Amino acid sequence: MEGFQKEALVMYGPTGTTWRIVCDEGPWLNGTDLAPFPLAYFTTGLAVSLVSEVQALVRQRNISVGDIKVTVDSYYAMEGSIAKGTMTGSAMPVRVKFEIDAETSKGMLNELGVLAMAASPAIAIMSSVLNSRFLLSKNGVDVELDKAIAATGYKVDDPACLFDNVEPASVQSYLPEILSKGEDGLMIVSGGSQGSGSGLAMEQKRSLHLRGVCSLRDDGIKETLVQLSKPVSGVYRILADESTRFGGAERAPGALAYVAAGVSFCFMTQLGRYAHLAKQDLSDYRIVQDTWFSLPSATADGETAAQARPVNTHVFIDSSENDDAARKLVAMGEQSCYLHAAYRGSNRSHFVL
DSSP states (O other): OOTTOEEEEEEETTTTEEEEEEEOOOGGGTOOOOSOOHHHHHHHHHHHHHHHHHHHHHHHTTOOEEEEEEEEEEEEEEEEETTTTOOEEEEOOOEEEEEEEESSOHHHHHHHHHHHHHHOHHHHHHHSOOOOEEEEEETTEEEOOSSSOBOTTOOOOOOTTHHHHOOOOOOOTTOOOOEEEOOTTSSOOOOOOOOTTGGGOSEEEEEEEEEEEEEEOTTSOEEEEEEEEETBOOOEEEEEOOGGGGTOOOSSOOHHHHHHHHHHHHHHHHHHHHHHHTTOOOSEEEEEEEOOBOOOTTTTTSSSOOOBOOOEEEEEEEOSSOHHHHHHHHHHHHHHOHHHHHHHSOOOOEEEO
């Protein structure tokens, strides 16, 4: 799409439901900030997953609760040179704050926090070393990779025509407005400059901080307000629905759908950004990505920590560049992607009550 705007079709395996999710970038990449940036979706997925795990845990223990709110602060950095091939993205441990209005002891609240962190398959991404795997096709021909890890035994069709052929399901009157952009100042976060075009510099040494605040509405839908504070973005309101876990209907994407969308969008941004800065011809690029997670353990056996598996991604590009340039594009896309960095690093997250 235009600039760094993107769209994804995300199919959630347990229900087979497919959601169309849109993405944009802010002024730091000369974007329009009309839709959430990739990290906003990932942080939303983390926060929603944790609220769901708290819900499941208090139900298992017959604990009476009022409000549940989870705040997730995420931190990322990028440093290095495009020309030297050292540009690298990194992800730091997330900080989680639980606010649980429950008729129980402080010790039980602390236990709920510990178990919710262990039960969340989204948080499992941050605490495990999971090296992503890739395949590459250029102009319809498979290209063997060198630096990026190959996804052996993984093969998918080119999705070029997929978006043209899909049609929305019949819209139900009860479906909410899943995504909206709020007014500035909805959340108080640490200040930072707009950083117009800062992400397009050939040399980088910068850090990012974003915050997502997820709360449970009366109708069971989870509402997350998310904003990048360094540099500053707009504030987005993103709705999620995981009530199928508790006998309800899907009225919005769930936590893991947002996690998967965030990872794919972030990688796509880095592909386009690298091609732009390295002056590579990249007339079209698209991916098919598969992510896997264990069942949330709060609703499984309650004893085994949740797990995530490495991401498989098949990259399809249309380009006049040679195969070596195409290989480097994929390698640098993975190397500079914040969320592939979250997968490949082990970052034990912290929480407070």
